[in-house]
Amino acid sequence: MMTREAYSELMKAINAGRFVFTGEIEPLKTTDLDDVIRVAEAHKGYVVACNVTDNPKACAYLSSLVASYVIQKEVGMEAVYQMTVRDRNRLALFSDLLGAAALGIKNVLALSGDHTTYSDNPGAMPVFDIDTAQFVFMVRKMVDEGVDLEGNKIGGDVKLHVGIAGNPNADPLEPELLKIERKIDLGADFMQTQVVFEMEPTKRFLKEMEKFPIPVIVGIFPCKSYGVAKFFDENIPGVSVPGQFLEKLKKIDNIEDKELKKRSIDEVNVDYFTDFIKEIKKTTHASGIHIMAVGYERLVKPLVEDFSKQSLP
Amino acid sequence: MIITKPKPLERILEMTEPFKRVLIVGCGTCATEVQTGGDKQVKEMAEKLKGKVVGTVVVESPCDLRIDRRDLKGSRKLVDESDAVLALCCGAGAQTLMDYTGKIIIPGLDTLFVGKIERIGNYYERCRACADCVLFETGGICPIARCAKGLLNGPCGGQADGKCEVGEYTHDCAWVLAYNALKDQGRLDLFTQFRPPRDRSAKAQPQEIVTR
Numbered sequence: 001m002m003t004r005e006a007y008s009e010l011m012k013a014i015n016a017g018r019f020v021f022t023g024e025i026e027p028l029k030t031t032d033l034d035d036v037i038r039v040a041e042a043h044k045g046y047v048v049a050c051n052v053t054d055n056p057k058a059c060a061y062l063s064s065l066v067a068s069y070v071i072q073k074e075v076g077m078e079a080v081y082q083m084t085v086r087d088r089n090r091l092a093l094f095s096d097l098l099g100a101a102a103l104g105i106k107n108v109l110a111l112s113g114d115h116t117t118y119s120d121n122p123g124a125m126p127v128f129d130i131d132t133a134q135f136v137f138m139v140r141k142m143v144d145e146g147v148d149l150e151g152n153k154i155g156g157d158v159k160l161h162v163g164i165a166g167n168p169n170a171d172p173l174e175p176e177l178l179k180i181e182r183k184i185d186l187g188a189d190f191m192q193t194q195v196v197f198e199m200e201p202t203k204r205f206l207k208e209m210e211k212f213p214i215p216v217i218v219g220i221f222p223c224k225s226y227g228v229a230k231f232f233d234e235n236i237p238g239v240s241v242p243g244q245f246l247e248k249l250k251k252i253d254n255i256e257d258k259e260l261k262k263r264s265i266d267e268v269n270v271d272y273f274t275d276f277i278k279e280i281k282k283t284t285h286a287s288g289i290h291i292m293a294v295g296y297e298r299l300v301k302p303l304v305e306d307f308s309k310q311s312l313p
Numbered sequence: 314m315i316i317t318k319p320k321p322l323e324r325i326l327e328m329t330e331p332f333k334r335v336l337i338v339g340c341g342t343c344a345t346e347v348q349t350g351g352d353k354q355v356k357e358m359a360e361k362l363k364g365k366v367v368g369t370v371v372v373e374s375p376c377d378l379r380i381d382r383r384d385l386k387g388s389r390k391l392v393d394e395s396d397a398v399l400a401l402c403c404g405a406g407a408q409t410l411m412d413y414t415g416k417i418i419i420p421g422l423d424t425l426f427v428g429k430i431e432r433i434g435n436y437y438e439r440c441r442a443c444a445d446c447v448l449f450e451t452g453g454i455c456p457i458a459r460c461a462k463g464l465l466n467g468p469c470g471g472q473a474d475g476k477c478e479v480g481e482y483t484h485d486c487a488w489v490l491a492y493n494a495l496k497d498q499g500r501l502d503l504f505t506q507f508r509p510p511r512d513r514s515a516k517a518q519p520q521e522i523v524t525r
Contacts, residue, residue, distance in 0.1 A: 026445060086462075112469040115461055115479045126462065127501060133466035134510045149510055166468040175468050175492040182466060184508060186322045237473030253442055 004189065007159040009078050009108030010049040014215045019281050020288030021206070021304050022192065022217060023297075025071065027062035028118075031072050036062075040071035042297040046304045049078040051109060051290070055087060058119035065096055069103045076090040080100055080163065080192075081105050084113025089129035090138065097139065100159045109163040109192060110135040110183075125186050141310060142186055144284040160190040165220060166216070168196050168205030169238030177242065184212045190291045194220040195232065197241045199279060206284040215287035218280055222269045224296040226253040245272045270302050275306060291307050314429075315343040315403040316436045317350065317422040321360060322384030328419045329362055329399060334397035335419070337362070338410055339371040340402035348433060349422050358401065358421065367395045375406030381413040385512075392416065426458075446514040451487075452494025452504045459487035465508040467491075 001255060006012040013020045021042040027036055028072050036052075043050050050071060054064040068079035081094065081123040112134040116124045130138065138149050139162040146154050164183045170176035180191070191214050196202045204220060209216050223229035223241075226249040233241040248268045280286050293299050319325075322399040329335055337355050344350025355369045372384040376508035390396075395419040400407035407480060411418040426438040441457045447465070448455060457463045461479035463473075469487030473479035475489040495504045 101444045110472070115471070117461075117479050127515065128464065130510045131462070131464040131466050133507060134471075137509065138506070160494070165470055169471070170468075170472065171474055172489060172492075175472075175489055176470075176506070178492070178501070179466065179468060179488075182505055182507055221344055237478075239474075 001071075008049070008161055010080065010107055011161050014287050015088060018285075018288075019307065020217065021047040021307065022288065022290045022302060023050040023291070024053065024292040024294055025050050025067065026053045026056060026294050027061070027067040029061050029063060030156075032061070033062075033067070033074075036067045036070060036076050039297045040075040040077040042285050043300050044075060045079055046300050047077075047291070050105060051082055053083040054084045054111065055217045056114065057123075058086065058114045058116045058124070060119070060121055065100055065103075065105075068100070068105050071169075072104060077103055078107070080107040080109050080110055082109045083135070084111045085114065085130055085135055086126055086130065086134060087124075089127055090134075090149060093130070093135065094138065097142060098154065098158070099158065101142075101160055102156070105164060106159060107190075108139065108162045109165065110188075110246065111122075111165055113226065132164065132177070133186060135215060136183050136186045136188050144187075148264050150257040156183070161266070163190040163192055164188040165194060166191045166205070166209070167194045167238070168201050168218075169194060169236075171238055173205070173208070180209075181212065184214050190215045190217065190287070192217045193219045194237060195219050195292060197221075197232065197239060197245070199276065203284060206280075206286055210285055213256055216285075216291045217288045218286050219290040219292060220276065221294075221295050222299045223253055223265075224299075225251060225265065226250050242272075248272075248288030266299055266302060269299055272302055274306075277303075281307075314346055314427070314436075315405075315503055316405050316425045316428040316430075316438075317348055318425060319349055319354075319422055320420065325399070325419070325421055326362075329365065329397065332397040332417070332419075333365055334367045334368050334395045335362060335365050335397050335399050335420075336416070337369045337399045337401065338375060338385075339369070339373050339375040340406050344402045344406075344422065345371070346430065347436065355401055358399065362399070367391050372402075372406075372410075373502065375402040376408050376409050378413060381409060385413065390471075400426050400520075412437075443511075445511060446518070447508070450506065450508075451491040452498060452503075453499070454487050454494055455512040456487045456491065459485075459490070464488065465511065485506050 006015050046083045052068040053063045068081040071077040116126040142158040166180050229241050229249050232239050252264045339350040339355035352371050359366045359369050370388050374380045382444035382491050392414050399419045399421050400410050401421045401473050407420050427440040428436045429439045430453050444458045468486050472486035477484045479487045
């Protein structure tokens with residue numbers, strides 16, 4: 001796989017052949033950092049790093065860079081600083097990358113970003129000065145050559161790993177794979193996938209990825225309620241939630257005792273995703289699992305505690 | 314073709330309200346083609362603004378100063394009598410009309426895009442005038458105009474079944490179209506090839522071509 005020097009705990013763990021877990025934290029429309037810290041703490045000891053989202057659904061939230069820094073500094077949780085190319089031109093992206101490197105952030109994830117038509121400020125101008133392939137190209141120049149896109153020298157080291165996203169649910173899959181190949185050739189360090197629920201398309205995608213020299217971390221989304229699972233099943237194209245899992249959540253939906261309901265939902269999720277993770281770990285070359293337990297961080301511990309004993313550095 | 318659409322009548326009434334003598338000028342080219350500023354629309358507008366219209370003229374191409382001079386020559390008296398010109402043409406036409414008439418210009422249309430006309434009422438954006446055409450390497454599909462993110466190295470993760478998430482999966486993903494076209498042409502290497510960041514300096518300032 002990668003022969004580049006590993007700067008982050010995430011890349012060190014991957015390079016050491018450990019099956020890694022990453023989590024996800026979503027800063028919201030607030031100046032209060034307590035939630036970000038609380039969620040990071042709930043992940044601590046169970047995941048090697050947490051992604052920090054960058055204005056998901058094009059909604060204007062607290063800066064991902066600030067939240068990434070805070071979880072590293074206050075909680076000791078390594079960040080995967082998500083950066084979309086939607087809101088900033090190459091100058092602003094470069095500037096934030098320098099800032100991130102200066103603050104000790106080691107991982108960034110390049111994303112196009114949900115389009116501004118979905119925004120809570122839908123009149124905003126989408127930027128897309130550079131795309132994610134060009135972003136990877138820029139980060140490589142910064143890290144490997146110490147220069148910006150125009151070749152202007154940077155003072156100090158830039159020690160960053162750049163990740164990319166991949167979509168196992170893409171249909172047609174071929175253009176998605178060619179796009180991924182393009183970014184791997186440019187020097188992407190790792191990949192995290194979009195949400196998957198079903199084993200077969202995940203395995204098919206992972207099989208395709210075997211020909212590429214990049215570690216792949218598979219994205220899962222534990223469902224806090226039947227409604228969440230139903231939403232994914234009905235509204236996210238290409239994503240289908242297995243019927244049995246949906247049925248189990250549906251039954252629980254009618255339980256009136258709140259505590260019992262909560263416990264039952266957690267059990268169904270732990271059962272389903274434990275089997276899923278075991279199968280991925282046993283039968284594929286995936287490097288780990290990315291858990292997007294957004295608003296559902298209580299599931300991280302029961303889901304990964306047995307696995308993470310073997311996985312964390 | 315430059316695709317335009319009429320501004321809401323309410324807004325036009327609001328803009329024309331301060332003026333007593335309005336000259337309505339239409340466009341004999343693009344706005345005639347898309348039926349927003351042709352002979353018929355100019356006359357209909359005159360009916361709506363009854364009482365303050367000094368006259369109507371359809372200029373062959375209002376964006377061409379030479380044609381404005383030629384086509385408005387016979388209407389010079391109307392131009393002089395008017396205190397504002399309601400332009401039923403694109404923004405380039407409206408500004409050229411201002412250069413010629415020296416009058417206050419009221420835009421009666423909104424300029425939308427450079428597009429393909431399929432039939433009257435069906436128009437599709439096909440060019441962003443980006444000053445650096447990539448059609449050769451994208452199978453004849455413009456990713457600047459047709460990809461919602463204008464990506465040079467698509468597709469993004471937002472395509473499903475070859476449709477774009479922007480617009481609730483009703484529009485084709487430009488990069489899947491490009492992939493299919495290049496595949497058919499046996500030129501998929503062009504799809505995979507990396508296109509570096511664009512030099513956007515040409516579009517970073519108002520553009521002019523002045524050869525003499």
